[in-house]
Amino acid sequence: MDALRSKPFDPRKAAFWEDKEPVPFLFFARVMDMISNESGRLVMTEILCNAFRTVIATTPQDLLPVVYLSANKIAPAHDGIELGIGDASIIKALADAFGRKEDQIKSQMKALGDLGLVAKASRSTQRLMFKHPPLTCAKVLETFRSIAKESGKDSQEKKRSRMKSLLVAATDCEPQYLVRLLQAKLRVGLAEATVLVALAQAAVYAEQPPVSSSMLPGRLEEAAEIMKQTYSVLPIFEKIVPILLTDGISKLPEVCAFTVGVPVGPMLAKPTKGVSEILDKFQNTVFTCEYKYDxxxxxxxxFEDGRVEVYSRNAERNTGKFPDVTSSISGYKKPEVSSFVMDCEIVAYDKESNKILPFQVLSTRARKGVILSDIKVKVLIFAFDLLYLNGRVLLQEQLVRRRELLYQSFIEKPGEFQFATATNTKELEEIQSFLNDAINHSCEGLIVKTLEKDATYEPAKRSNNWLKLKKDYMDTIGDSLDLVPIGAFHGRGKRVGVYGAFLLACYDPDKEEYQSICKIGTGFTEAVLEERSNTLRKHVIDTPRPYYRYGETLAVDVWFDPVEVWEVKAADLSISPVHKAAYGELETSKGISLRFPRLLRMREDKKPEQATSSDQVVDLYRAQKINHRSTKNEDDSS
Known part of the structure; x- marks a missing residue:
């Protein structure tokens, strides 16, 4: 396996199987082992790229299952296919497979903090009566998909039987990664972005004739951008991988295009500190302000046949959560509209008082299987963008045109379907007044967007052409932050038995690491503190992950896997010699921290990799400094 790191790299020397033979699962497991010992994104990318190159050179038909396993998926997110198994089922399967008692496994899990390590240790201590055929990547993915499809009577028993069949055939470090894949937690610090870049680079290296050494760096960078852009529009490896193998990466944008029924990554807004900052950034640009709904x-x-699907910001299929939306949406379109893709915000709504309700009310709905007659929380759809209409993709149209088509194609019905409230003024006082109106209508603030220039829809990007202005920017840092708890400190006094405080981190997508930004112990009710403590105890790990960056003096008592996202508010940001958020970006050997942070709520709609980025933290710090200076100047002139 050391050949995966050799330069120059020869794919065939890294393979321990013959050409066209199925790729052994052991190859994948050892690749993950190598990556788990690294913390640098470039090294991780190189190892995974070389693994993909090895598969392409020997068994290209297995590239798809290897990519899926590397991305820790069994199917595209919008298919809604889940394994549907918990740790209890995995523990039973382990006990059956390795001839152990469940209590022994649970006890060892407490000691090791990782069920995958327990599985590996269980295999190493068990004597095999006879040798099973080796596992292959294709067989593992196929079995996972079969597990996900099991339903009805005895489905859990059938799932455990399939898990057991994999585990009894597993050797070496295979049980560790089988279990982690079953838990959907590879725990090696491998983000989806790295998988995409590695796959793109492997495709470039496989091109014939080979790319010249002088052209290679630029070609690799170009390929990574093509891959990320393609995946943001069509996140289906079944479509992407065959094109890579037959036509090369340059063909992806042409063949893998926007498709109804496949959600694109939503365009996102950058936070801003105040109205004056918006006017500075958009001073020579026509822009529009919209209410930011909670x-x-x-x-x-x-679809053309009248079918409707609803997808979340994470591309998860939410159709079963909103049967009221799917049953009513056709009533708001005009007769000439045969198909569309709409970007919108669904809010909880009280029809009697004509009032938008907080997000927490909407979050009480079940995730799926909601029955129309049982719905207690009514919703209102606020439409603000149109991405596709009657067979025509609109992503490259300017917002002014997309909005025009939206208004022309649908009819509002107050209390059920409305267009996002918007104004196109450039006057500071009018924007401030519009912000106040938004707050009075139970909104979070405003989204400000370019309208006529640089106003295309950019899937999965946090763009400078969309800015958000929240209602509480005036007395704090302007925007809440979405942060990940990576550690905790034992409670004392009244908090004995629960965690007294938590170490929170932002996420650096370039380095793919979690960087500590603050210690938080306020904003918790006793019930919330107990709930968060009990939940996070299930994700305790024995040592911090190699992709955690934190101050060594923090004396953290307990470490967690990154599994939750918390929305946090703070008084301001400051340069910190202890915390590692955006380390070295503003001052040498210093990061950025939050002062007086407090918990607002859980963000169940976000994954840890979607937490506030280190770049956003820098932007917030700089915006705060700009605002402080402008306030001081106003005070000096008064």
Missing amino acids: GERAQIHY
């Missing part, structure tokens, strides 16, 4: 971002897909 609801759930949704992408509604309407």
Whole structure:
């Protein structure tokens, strides 16, 4: 396996199987082992790229299952296919497979903090009566998909039987990664972005004739951008991988295009500190202001045959959560509209008082299987963008045109379906007044967007052409932050038995690491503190992950896997010699920290990799400094 790191790299020397033979699962497991011992993104990318090159050179038909396993997926997110198994089922399967008692496994799990390590240790201590055929990547993915499809009577028993069949055939470090894949937690610090870049680079290296050494760096960079852009529009490896193998990466944008029924990554806004900052950034640009609603971002897909699908900001299929939306949406379109994809916000709504309700009310809905007649929380759809209409993709159209088509194609119905409230003024006083109106209408603030220039829809990007202005920017740092708890400190006094405080981190997508930004112990009710403590205890790890960056003097008592996202508010940001958020970006050997942070709520709609980025933290710090200077100047002139 050391050949995966050799330069120059020869794919065939890294393979321990013959050409066209199925790729052994042991190859994948050892690749993950190598990556788990690294913390640098470039090294991780190189190892995974070389693994993909090895598969392409020997068994290209197995590239798809290897990519899926590397991405820790069994199917595209919008298919809604889940394994549907918990740790209890995995523990039973382990006990059956390795001839152990469940209590022994649970006890060892407490000691090791990782069920994958327990599985590896269980295999190493068990004597095999006879040798099973080696596991292959294709067989593992196929079995996972079979597990996900099991339903009805005895489905859990059938799932455990399939898990057991994999575990009894596993050797070496295979049980560790089988279990982690079953838990959907590879725990090696491998983000989806790295998988995409590694796959793109492997495709470039496989091109014939080979790319010249002088052209290679630029070609690799170009390929990575093509891959990320393609995946943001069509996140389906079944479509992407065959094109890579037959036509090369340059063909991806042409063949893998926007498709109804496949959600694109939503365009996101950058936070801003105040109205004056917006005017500075958009001073020579026509822009529009829209209410920022406190609801759930949704992408509604309407097919030619009348079918409707609703997707979340994470591309998860939310159709079963909103049967009221799917049953009513056709009533708001005009007769000439045959198909569309709409970007909107779904909010909880009280029809009697004509008032938008907080997000927490909407979050009480079940994730799926909601029955129309049982719905207690009514919703209102606020439409603000149109991405597709009657067979025509609109992503490259300017917002002014997309909005025009939205208004022309749908009819509002107060209390059920409305267009996002918007104004196109450039006057500071009018924007401030519009912000106040938004707050009075139970909104979070405003989204400000370029309208006529640089106003295309950019899937999965946090763009400078969309800015958000929240209602509480005036007395704090301007925007809340979405942060990940990576550690905790034992409670004392009244907090004995629960965690007294938590170490929170932002996420650096370039380095793919979690960087500590603050210690938080306020904003918790006793019930919330107990709930968070009990939940996070299930994710305790024995040592911090190699992709955690934190101050050595923090004396953290307990470490967690990154599994939750918390929305946090703070008084301001400051340069810190202890915390590692955006380390070295503003001052040498110093990071950025939050002062007086407090918990607002859980962000169940976000994954840890979607937490506030280190770049956003830098932007917030700089915006705060700009605002402080402008306030001081106003005070000096008064």
